[in-house]
Amino acid sequence: MHVINMAKKDVIEFMVWMFLCVTLYALTYQFDEVLEEYRFGAAGWPRFLIIATFMFAVIQFIVSLGKDGEEEAGEQKKIEVKSTDLKSTLKLISNFLLPLLYLFLMPRAGYYVMTFPFLAVYMYVLGAKKWYQLVGISLLIYSVILLLFTKLLFVQLPVGVWPGFYEVNNFILSVVK
Amino acid sequence: MADLLQALAQFYAPMNILYFFAALLLGLFFGAIPGVNMLTLGAIILPFTAYLETTTAIMIFAVLYVSGTYGGAVMAILFNIPGSAENAPTALDGYPLAKQGKAGKAIGAAIMSSSIGGALSALIVIIVAEPVSRLAVQFFGPIEMFSIIFLGLAVAASVGASSLCKGWLSVFMGLLIACVGTDPAGGIPRFAFGSYYLMAGIGFVPLILGLFAISEIFIQGEKLVKKTYKAPEVSIQFPTIAEMLALKWTIFRSWIIGFCAGVLPGVGATLAAFLSYNETVRWSKHPERFGKGELAGVVASETANNAATGGAMVPLLSLGLPGGAITAMMVSIFMMHGLEPGPLIMVRAKSLVYIVLTSMLVANLCIFLLGYIETKTIVNLLRIPFVVMAPTILVLATLGAYSLRNILIDVWVMFFAGIAGYFLRRTGFSPAGIILGVILGKIGEGFFIKAMQLMNYNLFGFIYHPIAVVLLAGGFLSIVINIVKPPKRK
Numbered sequence: 001m002h003v004i005n006m007a008k009k010d011v012i013e014f015m016v017w018m019f020l021c022v023t024l025y026a027l028t029y030q031f032d033e034v035l036e037e038y039r040f041g042a043a044g045w046p047r048f049l050i051i052a053t054f055m056f057a058v059i060q061f062i063v064s065l066g067k068d069g070e071e072e073a074g075e076q077k078k079i080e081v082k083s084t085d086l087k088s089t090l091k092l093i094s095n096f097l098l099p100l101l102y103l104f105l106m107p108r109a110g111y112y113v114m115t116f117p118f119l120a121v122y123m124y125v126l127g128a129k130k131w132y133q134l135v136g137i138s139l140l141i142y143s144v145i146l147l148l149f150t151k152l153l154f155v156q157l158p159v160g161v162w163p164g165f166y167e168v169n170n171f172i173l174s175v176v177k
Numbered sequence: 178m179a180d181l182l183q184a185l186a187q188f189y190a191p192m193n194i195l196y197f198f199a200a201l202l203l204g205l206f207f208g209a210i211p212g213v214n215m216l217t218l219g220a221i222i223l224p225f226t227a228y229l230e231t232t233t234a235i236m237i238f239a240v241l242y243v244s245g246t247y248g249g250a251v252m253a254i255l256f257n258i259p260g261s262a263e264n265a266p267t268a269l270d271g272y273p274l275a276k277q278g279k280a281g282k283a284i285g286a287a288i289m290s291s292s293i294g295g296a297l298s299a300l301i302v303i304i305v306a307e308p309v310s311r312l313a314v315q316f317f318g319p320i321e322m323f324s325i326i327f328l329g330l331a332v333a334a335s336v337g338a339s340s341l342c343k344g345w346l347s348v349f350m351g352l353l354i355a356c357v358g359t360d361p362a363g364g365i366p367r368f369a370f371g372s373y374y375l376m377a378g379i380g381f382v383p384l385i386l387g388l389f390a391i392s393e394i395f396i397q398g399e400k401l402v403k404k405t406y407k408a409p410e411v412s413i414q415f416p417t418i419a420e421m422l423a424l425k426w427t428i429f430r431s432w433i434i435g436f437c438a439g440v441l442p443g444v445g446a447t448l449a450a451f452l453s454y455n456e457t458v459r460w461s462k463h464p465e466r467f468g469k470g471e472l473a474g475v476v477a478s479e480t481a482n483n484a485a486t487g488g489a490m491v492p493l494l495s496l497g498l499p500g501g502a503i504t505a506m507m508v509s510i511f512m513m514h515g516l517e518p519g520p521l522i523m524v525r526a527k528s529l530v531y532i533v534l535t536s537m538l539v540a541n542l543c544i545f546l547l548g549y550i551e552t553k554t555i556v557n558l559l560r561i562p563f564v565v566m567a568p569t570i571l572v573l574a575t576l577g578a579y580s581l582r583n584i585l586i587d588v589w590v591m592f593f594a595g596i597a598g599y600f601l602r603r604t605g606f607s608p609a610g611i612i613l614g615v616i617l618g619k620i621g622e623g624f625f626i627k628a629m630q631l632m633n634y635n636l637f638g639f640i641y642h643p644i645a646v647v648l649l650a651g652g653f654l655s656i657v658i659n660i661v662k663p664p665k666r667k
Contacts, residue, residue, distance in 0.1 A: 009604075013604060017346070024353065024368075027368060028367075031360075031365050031366065031367050033365065035362055035363040035365075037362055037363065037630075038362035038363065038626055038629075038630070039629070039634055040626075040629070040634075041362075041363075042360035042362065042363055042365040042367055043367075045356065045360070045622050045625070046353065046356045046367065046368075049349055049352050049353050049356070050353070052345075052349055053346060053349040053350075053353070056342050056345045056346050056349065057346060059342050060340065060342035060343060060346065063340070063342060088402060088403065091402045092399060092402050092403070095395060095398040095399055095402055096395060096596070099391070099571060099592060099595075100592065102575075103575070103585070103588055103589065103592055106575075106585070106588075107585050115572060118568070118572070119568045119569075119572065122567070122568040122571070123564050123565065123568055125398075125402070126398055126401045126402065126563070126564045126567055126568075127401050127402070127404075127564050128562075128564045128565070137565055138568075141565070141568070141569050141572070145569075145572055145573065145576065149576055149580070155576065155579070155580040155583075156583055157576070157579070158579075158585070
């Protein structure tokens with residue numbers, strides 16, 4: 001079991017907000033020229049928002065420290081995180097990385113080629129086991145979405161740029177049309 | 178009266194009836210698909226309306242507006258994926274109800290309240306369109322509009338987050354995202370880094386898809402992998418008459434808020450839904466129940482956002498001022514057919530005005546009937562294992578984001594918003610607050626700039642505008658009440 005201290009979580013959150021505020025404020029100097037028609041300029045409104053965000057982040061941090069202090073007097077609030085085996089950890093990471101991989105490959109390998117395997121693999125990661133379910137359901141969903149967007153809504157989908165994939169995507173598109 | 182009768186005769190023409198039902202069903206269906214909402218559908222069918230008669234074309238869009246606004250509630254309740262921004266407050270209580278096995282009750286309540294709110298609005302507009310719109314434009318200038326946006330943001334900060342500070346941080350995040358693009362005063366690029374995409378601003382549709390749909394997939398997917406996922410029970414039980422009668426004052430209050438918000442140009446259904454939800458929490462004897470599956474939360478949001486559709490017709494038809502994207506498309510239809518919405522429309526084409534309002538009234542009544550059938554059928558979507566739904570929703574959302582402008586950057590925005598939404602929701606921030614901040618940020622800043630120029634940069638100038646004072650006081654009161662008597666949050 002791993003234990004995460006709530007106070008550390010609040011500190012990390014606060015540091016993220018501070019980093020965001022400081023970075024954004026620094027960026028406002030790129031467009032802080034004076035405008036004749038408007039006294040506050042292009043940077044006025046964003047700077048006001050950044051300062052307000054900073055203030056609320058400080059207040060939130062102080063309030064959360066106060067709550068953590070109260071809990072220390074009693075029982076410290078901890079988040080218990082269950083350890084997981086390697087397979088589960090890989091599946092957990094895949095839950096986030098697979099969509100990222102799909103987005104990366106879609107413009108390169110084309111939507112028509114990538115979507116069917118993505119559906120099947122993602123379902124497997126989430127827990128579907130039987131191969132005929134993976135193939136059958138993925139094919140059904142793929143076909144319905146393809147017809148909906150291509151024939152009904154006339155949405156132009158990426159056909160890819162990699163050699164081979166481009167031709168296959170266009171072939172599938174010609175079959176559908 | 179003669180114009181009303183003529184409008185009714187035109188409405189009941191066989192082809193018009195066909196177009197009416199086509200628009201109704203398409204709005205209900207597409208409003209429910211994440212990413213492919215009534216805006217996308219409206220943009221696709223807009224060119225085809227050039228070949229139709231003006232009355233038919235306008236009627237199609239009016240019906241689409243009504244049915245699409247309701248349609249977005251279904252996914253908000255079943256999967257926590259609002260079809261449009263105005264359905265975001267519906268998800269706050271609708272989704273917990275679905276998880277408790279009361280999806281049928283939530284959808285049934287959404288149907289009834291949408292139908293009542295929209296029908297009453299359309300009926301009132303038939304009577305009072307012209308005088309109400311003149312009042313709205315006369316008394317609501319940039320100063321008052323900025324004040325109402327401040328009120329809306331104060332309200333948004335108090336719902337959906339685990340604390341008031343986190344609510345405001347969520348709203349500020351949305352407002353800062355809205356700053357990306359060009360400034361309203363001088364057109365100077367801000368946070369654009371030389372990118373033409375960023376100069377156009379970050380669209381709110383990819384953000385909605387990311388913050389709600391993608392983050393929900395990540396959260397539920399994680400539970401599936403860890404084997405802690407609990408499938409919701411499926412129930413097709415409709416709310417009883419007694420349950421709805423118990424919410425009569427919620428419906429009445431939400432209808433008034435929705436109609437008034439809809440009348441204000443540019444503000445519309447999203448603000449109406451948030452304001453109404455917040456007021457319902459404030460007036461409730463058990464505010465701590467909200468956010469955990471309180472039927473009144475669904476009713477408040479859906480009554481208001483559909484009431485706003487009728488209210489939006491007031492400035493559109495009387496003054497030619499659109500309240501949102503769909504009404505802006507309706508303005509373009511008028512212009513395509515050589516008409517100009519405005520004060521003269523009531524003189525030149527009164528029957529067209531009546532046909533629009535009649536079709537909206539009938540559409541709202543039809544939603545009640547069709548929605549009852551839909552409740553008995555669509556709730557069964559919950560029976561589909563999430564293992565199958567998650568990849569499907571992800572692909573649909575990807576295509577929805579891509580189909581907006583046919584550029585992949587919108588899809589990447591959606592994905593990164595999904596990752597951000599995953600962490601923000603786990604740490605108590607409000608995606609709904611972020612979305613409202615994004616939507617109101619640009620127009621709010623525009624009104625603030627005009628207000629400052631009108632008041633000669635004197636911030637105390639607000640006190641000379643009574644309506645603005647009332648609205649600003651309402652916003653500050655909302656903040657103070659939440660500090661002094663914070664509702665128990667999750």
